Amino acid sequence: MRLAAAELVDQREILPGQWLQSYHAPSLTAGVRAGQFVHVRTGDYAGLLLRRPFSFNTVDAATGILTIHFRTIGGGTEWLTRLRPGESVDMLGPLGKPFEVDRRSRHVLLIAGGLGMAGVRLLADEALRAGRQIVMLFGAATARDVYPSSLLPDEVEYVVATDDGSMGHHGHVTDLVPDYEAWADQAFACGPFPMLRALASLAAGRRARLGVASLGRKRGAGRTHATGSPEARRKAFLQVSMEQNMGCAVGACLGCVVMTVAGTPQRVCREGPIFAAEEIAWEAGW
Ligand code: FES
Numbered sequence: 001m002r003l004a005a006a007e008l009v010d011q012r013e014i015l016p017g018q019w020l021q022s023y024h025a026p027s028l029t030a031g032v033r034a035g036q037f038v039h040v041r042t043g044d045y046a047g048l049l050l051r052r053p054f055s056f057n058t059v060d061a062a063t064g065i066l067t068i069h070f071r072t073i074g075g076g077t078e079w080l081t082r083l084r085p086g087e088s089v090d091m092l093g094p095l096g097k098p099f100e101v102d103r104r105s106r107h108v109l110l111i112a113g114g115l116g117m118a119g120v121r122l123l124a125d126e127a128l129r130a131g132r133q134i135v136m137l138f139g140a141a142t143a144r145d146v147y148p149s150s151l152l153p154d155e156v157e158y159v160v161a162t163d164d165g166s167m168g169h170h171g172h173v174t175d176l177v178p179d180y181e182a183w184a185d186q187a188f189a190c191g192p193f194p195m196l197r198a199l200a201s202l203a204a205g206r207r208a209r210l211g212v213a214s215l216g217r218k219r220g221a222g223r224t225h226a227t228g229s230p231e232a233r234r235k236a237f238l239q240v241s242m243e244q245n246m247g248c249a250v251g252a253c254l255g256c257v258v259m260t261v262a263g264t265p266q267r268v269c270r271e272g273p274i275f276a277a278e279e280i281a282w283e284a285g286w
Contacts, residue, residue, distance in 0.1 A: 001095060001250070002027050005088040006040075009065060011081065015145060018071050018115065019081055020057070026064030028091055032056050033098030034123035035241055035274040038068070039249040041090035042076025052076050053246050053269070055118045055190075056094065058125060069118040095249055096273050099123050099188050099241075100234035101130070109184035110136045111199060113173055113191025117147045119241040119273075120190045124156050135159065135180055139173025139195070142166050174198045181206050189277075190241035200277040203238035227262045227279050228271040236276030244268040259284040 006025035014020045039051045054068040072078050108127045110120045135157045140146045143166035149158050160168030189199050225231040247255040251270035259281040
């Protein structure tokens with residue numbers, strides 16, 4: 001974890017109310033993995049607001065450039081869009097645990113709802129570099145909210161669902177998953193809580209529906225792994241990026257806890273934000 005003054009290089013509004021900003025922060029880009037995040041000190045010009053967490057959207061360690069993707073929801077994020085190139089913000093990172101892709105996985109399914117794209121976008125780059133095939137399922141309310149395909153690598157197969165049917169499949173992004181569950185070796189998701197809960201339910205029934213061998217049946221499958229461990233994530237078919245309100249983002253305030261099926265609370269900022277879907281006690285709500 002490092003603290004840096006990140007200099008704004010470029011910004012644009014990629015969708016109504018959604019911004020993509022590029023920052024030069026070489027000390028933060030080294031060793032970053034998909035799923036991790038930065039904690040940014042935003043301001044209201046009175047300096048009263050807390051830091052805000054943002055997933056690493058893309059990272060280029062060679063140039064020291066990282067991007068974040070966010071929606072303006074007032075306060076700190078609105079303030080960020082008033083920055084001008086050359087101005088700096090205080091960033092802390094990389095924070096949190098990353099997605100873990102099993103080395104045997106060749107077919108990677110990414111699932112994003114709305115701004116959840118920011119949580120899985122970097123994994124597309126990582127998986128492509130490792131020679132994996134990627135399908136990205138994306139859900140939005142309407143066509144005007146659909147993440148531009150031009151911001152994804154050409155190699156990604158991009159499939160869209162909209163609630164109103166104005167683009168792609170008419171319905172929820174979760175409707176698309178059964179078409180890919182036999183193809184995918186692993187799936188990785190970020191989005192609203194109901195979407196993640198529905199995906200977890202689908203993943204739980206996948207083996208029975210397919211009736212085929214899975215990663216978990218191979219050597220070492222019988223071993224149990226500690227909740228929140230990299231091994232537990234790597235073994236899971238579905239990993240989720242959990243969103244939770246954060247205060248400190250370094251594990252001290254316990255403001256971001258989620259409950260697991262093992263009954264052990266886990267801090268999204270420290271043990272997460274990435275969890276094996278089967279570890280989460282989804283019925284707890286919170
Ligand atoms: S935000 Fe403080 S413990 Fe996670």
